[in-house]
Amino acid sequence: MAMMTGGEYLASLDDGRRVFADGQEIKDLSAHPQFATALDLIAAGYDEHHRPGEDACGPYFAIPRSRDELKRLLEELLHWDMVTVTTSQGLLALLTAAARIRPSSEEYARRIEAYFEYCKDNDLRCVQAITDAKGDRMRSPGAQDDPDVYTRIVERRPDGIVVRGAKLHISSAAVSHELVVMPTKKMKPGEEDWAVACAIPVNSPGVRIVNTNYAPRERTPDFPHSSRHNMPEGFVILDDVFVPNERVFLAGETEHSATFAHSLGLWERLGGTAHLVEIGDTLVGLAQLIAEANGTERVSHIREKIAEMIIYATLVRAGLEAAIANAEPSPEGWYFPSELFTNAAKHFGAAEFSAMVRHLHDIGGGSIVTAPSIADLEHEEIGPAIRKYMRTKEGVDGEYRTRLFHAIRDYTADAFGGWQLVTMLQSGGGLYAQRLVARKHYPMDKAKALGLKVAGIPEN
Amino acid sequence: MAMMTGGEYLASLDDGRRVFADGQEIKDLSAHPQFATALDLIAAGYDEHHRPGEDACGPYFAIPRSRDELKRLLEELLHWDMVTVTTSQGLLALLTAAARIRPSSEEYARRIEAYFEYCKDNDLRCVQAITDAKGDRMRSPGAQDDPDVYTRIVERRPDGIVVRGAKLHISSAAVSHELVVMPTKKMKPGEEDWAVACAIPVNSPGVRIVNTNYAPRERTPDFPHSSRHNMPEGFVILDDVFVPNERVFLAGETEHSATFAHSLGLWERLGGTAHLVEIGDTLVGLAQLIAEANGTERVSHIREKIAEMIIYATLVRAGLEAAIANAEPSPEGWYFPSELFTNAAKHFGAAEFSAMVRHLHDIGGGSIVTAPSIADLEHEEIGPAIRKYMRTKEGVDGEYRTRLFHAIRDYTADAFGGWQLVTMLQSGGGLYAQRLVARKHYPMDKAKALGLKVAGIPEN
Amino acid sequence: MAMMTGGEYLASLDDGRRVFADGQEIKDLSAHPQFATALDLIAAGYDEHHRPGEDACGPYFAIPRSRDELKRLLEELLHWDMVTVTTSQGLLALLTAAARIRPSSEEYARRIEAYFEYCKDNDLRCVQAITDAKGDRMRSPGAQDDPDVYTRIVERRPDGIVVRGAKLHISSAAVSHELVVMPTKKMKPGEEDWAVACAIPVNSPGVRIVNTNYAPRERTPDFPHSSRHNMPEGFVILDDVFVPNERVFLAGETEHSATFAHSLGLWERLGGTAHLVEIGDTLVGLAQLIAEANGTERVSHIREKIAEMIIYATLVRAGLEAAIANAEPSPEGWYFPSELFTNAAKHFGAAEFSAMVRHLHDIGGGSIVTAPSIADLEHEEIGPAIRKYMRTKEGVDGEYRTRLFHAIRDYTADAFGGWQLVTMLQSGGGLYAQRLVARKHYPMDKAKALGLKVAGIPEN
């Protein structure tokens, strides 16, 4: 019942969890290059937030009760490691679902609130586990060759349920404590076994996590960003995992299935938009820095491209601000962001992201992928020559400029960059999902009234 | 010292003004088809706002003193006729300039405030007159073949100045009372004669206004929007017009020249963005209405296009809201919108406008330009056949659908639509100008710091 | 059995045809402003092509028998009036269908060839009449409230058939001789009555044409293009029209229904692409001319936009050339263009068209919609002032520049421009149809083999 330190967090992972990568089981996460950076980041986050005392709790356990609190939460979130972000998002998504399914499912709502307190009291880290394997996309869960491709209840006991399935794209799963399991989409009558939401400790019997990671295996200065910021991506297998009743939040009520998915989508897209704002500004900054280093910052077509990047970053920010400014309270007094503005902003930010990366590549030039290694810069014979030729003018030495090129490559044109390109597009469910939700929450009646006014046709 | 009624407004235009159109001088504006609709709209606006009493004044003379007041102003503005909008925008632009040039030019600031009170007391309508003829764009005002292509002071007298030049694209000039003249751009030392801002009554000796109008000459139901909403565009010639000192707001101080242009740009783009929000929603409404009338509203590619239009309209709205939410007060306590968000939103709205119109045309189909006239619908022999074939299903009769097509054509694919296409792009100075101002007000230092962080390079 | 002169053509229209516009029946087409320009253009075309002798025939009746002949045809087509273009396209579409339905329908193919000879021998002008009224887009022809919303056979007689329905968007119908009627889409078994193709003289009993026209009612120099180039758009009503067997090309064979529609689509899109090439070059020319007139042709962002317009026009041209270079012969030795390249080029040209117009508007400036009338230029008092202020520099006088603005407005931002905007998008069936056909004709197996090669997966 107290906050953990970084050391305590690292010790807490020695809990019997089953983690795999590159064809092997990983017994000591901290010794493996796929996990080292992630553990460092999370442990540092624990240390930074740590305050003594039994009542202390992290700011990531705050429930916003006004638009200002929501705004502050979004600002703080940018400084947290990813698993701390998912802890906040996952629990707020659960609470949003609780508010939306209450009062018809008061008991589930109560369990969710209790689970929130449990995580807070124990300073745990959670990830949301939503995307199922899905099998053939044209068939519903019950019509698949293999019924397990959507996570389902395989047994109902008096004291709980047993679940089987797989959850994909679960960033940080291997280095967190709790899996917040939700149904991936709306279920229909007859699909009761697939309408399941619950919370599962990572070290539960039957849980196995297979990991990939976009990170460089060696931490070299040629990867200035990804060597310091990366998280494993988990493929989570749930092989007949028992979940006690107190941790079960949905078990068959198909009418609430979509509520969980939408609640998560809302917070994931809001968080994604907040990150896109920062990433947008970062792309602008890199573009301006490399233009100045190349001596092209006053060239007209370069300026125009940077201006377009500025407008992009500013509009995503405007969308985020509007999503917060138009937040509405639940009956509990919890503030949830505007679905319409959140989805519109996330869509725009994601859809135009690759065009902004293209601008950066156009501005930077070919050295983004051909600049010699920092190790070459330090070579006795060739180092001075590289410095000589990578230098451009007074104040821009060759090493500084080379490092900028590596930063741009690492951030946008190498393994991390590729991961980011796909993730910006897919997080929160892809462009299609965002168009769907935006359409659903748009005040179409008002728009149609405007259209009829232009046509001179009276509304009836 | 009281508000005018519509009738008083119409009478007030019989003041000796010189107005031309189609190669002829127009003696009675209200009898001419180019001006009839505009006069109806403005007179109706006077009547609607009219309140008795000496202290009464229109809401368009309000100076916002908080973000909420600014927001309310923008909402009201959408319901005003264009010359009422320009009255508000032009005077707020002047006041913005006053705040920015004070204290070095306290006297000018005082005159502006006095002029504002004068317009308010007399319930006048003003237009901002900014764009000069400009001659060869590659040469500065003083280097032109003809020095008059930028409006300039040709004589300085003890009691005032004499100005000569032309101001272009002055919507509603012929039906307003006052021309708020401003310099079109930054002037340099040596260009003192071109650094001139002042207020000129429309009926001053030497003022002549040549008009064009996108409006249909006959008010038929085939033009359901433009027959009810149009304004003449004025080409204003200033032929040695005398301006008394009290109406002179800049007369040679080149360092302040750009301040007027930027102040006007800010308000014009803000107002333009507010209109783009409404126009965006209107395009969505027309798209949804015609899709429903065609029976295609559930066709996937139609839904996707409407979703893109929704996201467009919502993002422009987000930009407007952020421009207001980030407004800052002047020392006088007047709230001016954020330059960064205003320009980013206006740029996005204007740049993507033609793509949204394309979506509407793609959704609507060829009948947008080939639907028979409403007059044909009323023809005894062919009317029933047209109704039969323009009908699609229960609830969508042929006349209703035909009217929708005419609305779309009138609004986006005929004379008014063409005017709107160009005007959305050019109002507030074109895309280039908006990129320029957005770049200028963007927090680039912060973005560069983010870029350096990615590169692992310490800031110095 | 000889070619007609312009005069003979005009006389030939006095044949009892029923034509309506603006709520009235038009008895004398040549006296009505909606038709005057069209008649002038077509008559001039007759005179220009006219050669004496019984064997003479117009080049628009040529069937290309090599890629070079096809290329030449496309070049000539750009110089023809619209109804001469549709004569060529409509008949080639019929011949394409003939080649595709032969041998199973040898008799229909023979009739088509005979009909082609008939039109050639009598130097007639034809329009293709394809788009049905369509009713509710979600229901098939047989499931509509009103069975006539798709043109259908209402009676089968020994000597012919009787058809009823309406055909929409039929440009030039009122000023041509022949309606080439085709089914609008694929019909399914049970929809035999709607699988009908035939040729109908415009003056047949039961045919009535309701017209609209984007043209200015008065031919003034403010409309330099549309006053010289416009065609009426016809809404064609077929009210129980008898068609003799020799003119019937399909009457119930649902399996061939789509063949006619696809054949027409191919030629219409090819012709549309050829026009887009010319229109693309015209937009570039107008952009460069107005930039030079404004003195901005060397401004960087203007140059960039013109370069983008150049690349657009050049790529559409490349697509057209590839469509011709990849043409394939039918068994008859007739060369038909590549479906894949034709549809890809038309899609690109249509989809990006509005963006090119936007560039032109961005480059030109607000005077596109606010330039005074040419009549004002000729006014004694204000004419000289307008010339003074519209002039920019040595070699660019005010009248020349004003005329350029009117040309841009007329061509892209007024009634004709709006018609062109919609027509470029919708001709040949809208963007969706072009994507569909491009996908169908793309060598997907080859692309999948390339994908498998990247994946290192052997094809099986």
Add this chain to the structure above:
Amino acid sequence: MAMMTGGEYLASLDDGRRVFADGQEIKDLSAHPQFATALDLIAAGYDEHHRPGEDACGPYFAIPRSRDELKRLLEELLHWDMVTVTTSQGLLALLTAAARIRPSSEEYARRIEAYFEYCKDNDLRCVQAITDAKGDRMRSPGAQDDPDVYTRIVERRPDGIVVRGAKLHISSAAVSHELVVMPTKKMKPGEEDWAVACAIPVNSPGVRIVNTNYAPRERTPDFPHSSRHNMPEGFVILDDVFVPNERVFLAGETEHSATFAHSLGLWERLGGTAHLVEIGDTLVGLAQLIAEANGTERVSHIREKIAEMIIYATLVRAGLEAAIANAEPSPEGWYFPSELFTNAAKHFGAAEFSAMVRHLHDIGGGSIVTAPSIADLEHEEIGPAIRKYMRTKEGVDGEYRTRLFHAIRDYTADAFGGWQLVTMLQSGGGLYAQRLVARKHYPMDKAKALGLKVAGIPEN
């Protein structure tokens, strides 16, 4: 004077060349992971093309003498390794320059032809070395802090010249025999020392090459493409390298400097366009394969995106075909492709490339970056579970689908993908350069004539 085998090629590299990577000098290229794949590919290419006999020579030494030969060359080129491609392109660029500078520089043209024969006779591999270090982009070569940032002649001797500088982004330099050195841009009078073109053997004293490589260090099936296709990128340092007269092709004639750069640009963009055609088809293939594997190939928005990718690939192909079909012969009878179509096609292909990658990522889904390793698939415990959950339906097993995801990640969202993203944009000089050249070669007079025709203004 005979063709080399793969073995002879590998032996030929043991010639004293100085090659560096990752901070170390590489003595045995074939033993180093950065070079292994490249050497395999090139050696295989030698073996495949090898024919015995003194007169045998590779098809990459052909000079196209008709449009058909040019077309065939472009088709063959797609099957060659990169250094064979650059051998063809570099030598054709030299010959193009020879044709363009003749007759004023007959001696240089003669040396180029002789050098071409020398490379052919000895079956050598060449790379073009053009991009200089460039220093401050705002200053000309002579005005830089360091005169060496543009490669220059530091000494002129009776028997040759001595050059100093660096050439950047030289793919395959370390594994080729010859550097074809050209000036990076137009030089002005006074910049004679920087107007230098010549041929330098890679093992010349003073040449050092620092390499980077986007390739994975281990050849695993998680990198199915890049483990089999990669080339080192060379940063080439020329430290006072002596070049004998017979190998000097320009040494001070500034008026010809741009000719070399433009000639190379033409061939590089043509080759780049040919590759973009194949890459475009590959992206389509991957999109279709993964859609089929996911079971989404009939989902409307997926089909639309694939159709857009098809249109993209087809238009780039159309541009390539038009560039070849519009090729013109030099006085020597050598066929050079159309500058206009080559640049337009390359611009379009490069500008839209990232949007096509975005489509593929949107279609594929998050498993592109989160699919478990192939090694995990082979793990006894978790392998079966991964296969179970990655499977979607009959005919799509889990391993096949996992391999597709790795292919997409490797090809577009990892180190190779990032390299390709930047390279497609930057090869041949970036978007700006392609716009510039397209504008220069566009028939603007014809376009202006079309514009004047619309305006009704007679040409003079």
